Amino acid sequence: MIQLLTTKVETYKNYIDGKWVDSQAGATFQSVNPANKDDIVGGFQASSKQDVKDAIEAASRAFPAWAQASPSKRAAILNKAAALLEQNVDQLAEELTREEGKIIGAAKQEVLRSAETLRYYAIEGQSFTGETFPNDDPNMKVTTEREPLGVITVITPWNFPLSIPARKIAPALITGNTVVFKPSSDTPLIAYRLVEALHKAGIPKGVINFITGSSSDIGDSLVNHPAVRAVTFTGSTSAGEHIHKNTSFTTRTQMELGGKNPLIVMDDADIDLAADLTVNGGFNLTGQACTGTSRVLVMKGLKERYVQKLIEKTSALKIGDGFENGVIIGPLANEKQLKNVLKYIEIGKEEGATLVYGGRQLAYGKYEKGYYVEPAIFTNVTADMRIAKEEIFGPVVAVIEVESYEEAITIANNVEYGLSAAIVTNNLKIAHRFTKDIQAGTVKVNRTTTGNLMNAPFGGLKRSSTSTFRESGRVGLEFFTQVKTVYIGC
Structure with missing residues (x-):
């Protein structure tokens, strides 16, 4: 349950259409240190369905231009964001430990791993393309092209609150999609820092949008909007099944869920x-x-x-x-x-x-x-x-x-x-x-x-996953693209 803001702490904003903004609902909540529940990490926006709508519409408006942006431009932004994470590794690791509770050494590893993930997809995404097929007509060329899907909703958990978002957002962006990102309400600050790095790296307005709040309040709005073309989620099996059932049959889903x-x-x-x-x-x-x-x-x-x-x-x-x-x-x-x-x-x-x-x-x-x-x-x-x-x-x-x-x-x-x-x-x-x-x-x-x-596929079987598209590695790019077959004759 989200703890409502009751003491004076720094309050962080949503990021919608290239601007840091308060929730239209006017409500906030607290993120607390699990090692000391009296230590308030920060205040965050308790977003409304209208905030979600604004974020999705911003991402939808930004999509055509971003889809046409050169791969090298997209890659440059990911590399700049990676450099910012690396330059601030000590601060980010301290914030991650304070917010999530993991030991400081593991927090530093996660920050550096996330930077590596951004760099990895900056490289892999520039060579991810279609195929050319031989055929019997010498005057015809048959190829496939990989195109971005559109608006992607990214919903992530608190246990790896930087590295899991990075391995979803980086392949989505490098392939030309725009993103609406909602992190866990237990770890919103480190997620904020990832978006902040992309903002400072020069990402165009609307390409990445960030909202915080309770899944019970805004979760369905994030996945059932008609402009959302795909949802990538990591979390509990019950939550994943709920998301899967509440999306349109034309909305692609990637669910990485529980394990035993x-x-x-x-x-x-x-x-x-x-x-x-x-x-x-x-x-x-x-x-x-x-x-x-x-x-x-x-x-x-x-x-x-x-x-x-x-x-x-x-x-x-x-x-x-x-x-x-x-x-x-x-x-x-x-x-x-x-x-x-x-x-x-x-x-x-x-x-x-x-x-x-x-x-x-x-x-x-x-x-x-x-x-x-x-x-x-x-x-x-x-x-x-x-x-x-x-x-x-x-x-x-x-x-x-x-x-x-x-x-x-x-x-x-x-x-x-x-x-x-x-x-x-x-x-x-x-x-x-x-x-x-x-x-x-x-x-x-x-x-x-x-x-x-980072460069190998990851995903589960049975009720651990939808078993459709794997995360991580080169195959992690496939979820965020669709294939078009082109015949050209003369």
Whole structure:
């Protein structure tokens, strides 16, 4: 829920048609620091449906000229914006940590990764073109051309509030589309900074538009306006399904949604590596990654040693404010996340799983004003338990004992999600089998379930995605273009 503005703080504006403007509704809300809920990051516009309409109409007016702009002009703007992000990395990382809660090192990496994404698409977009087809008529030429779609609505989450917008907005802009961008209300400031960088880089008015506010108030208006040609969204599966159902059949959608990502630990696995991958995949970013490790399917003979090693490594993790030296686990992003994680920890206990480590809310001393919880490790988990099937989006790992590779694959695939999966093994034959047997869009061997290359496709299967167009990499440009086939004879 958005917290209404009650104290005097700096208030940031929407960006519509090349101008920084207040919402016509006249209302604002606060973004707070999850490490200290008394620390107000800033005030932001609680936008109205009229603001959305204005933003979409501005983007629609700007589209014809931007679609005709040279690829080098578009690329130059992306490169200038990237340079601004890099030049201000320290400030932006501090704002990101304060607003989202992630540790400062991860925040710096995200800022630099976002700048790299803008540069990547500035290059790739200039060579993204159609094809020429051979035919039997020597006096005819047959080609395809890739054209921009028009107005794109971009809706993004709070866990990677700079890098996810960058990997959506950059390919949209370089291919000649115009954008209406709504970030999460938990992290609007760092999103504001991205738009500010594009503004300072000289982007023409109306090409990028930025509005903040509650999805319950303006979400439908962002996706069902007849001028919106495509919607790209990252967030929960339930929200993605709602968006998908509320768009016209002529509106293209790209939905990257939830996950319940498994890590399989085979008999021949390096236990140290398996435990490290679990900790990194399950507890980094406080477990708030759609590709985070939430289930570990470990062979019976290794289970006790693996769990002991996992507890040992988890207990060494320092919890605290992301600015504090040595901290690995920061706060959860908001009170809703905290309540949800604590709820699932209780559900796990009630279902009969054994909580062998952590799971307590930390609400004393330096933790008193933040949304902190210890990472939780459950054993004696069965595949039918809710903590083994439902996305928690927090630092909770369910360890499931299995007796064979076949059993592990069956359990791993028997969920509604299919985003990311990994296996720990030295058996090359098993590794190859796993890459074919597992139902996931991202598959890894001896690596964590989290993380993806900027230049490689990313996306899920089943209810983790619409599985239509992938994000990231060169194929990430395809969603934002349509193909026209041209026959020229003489």
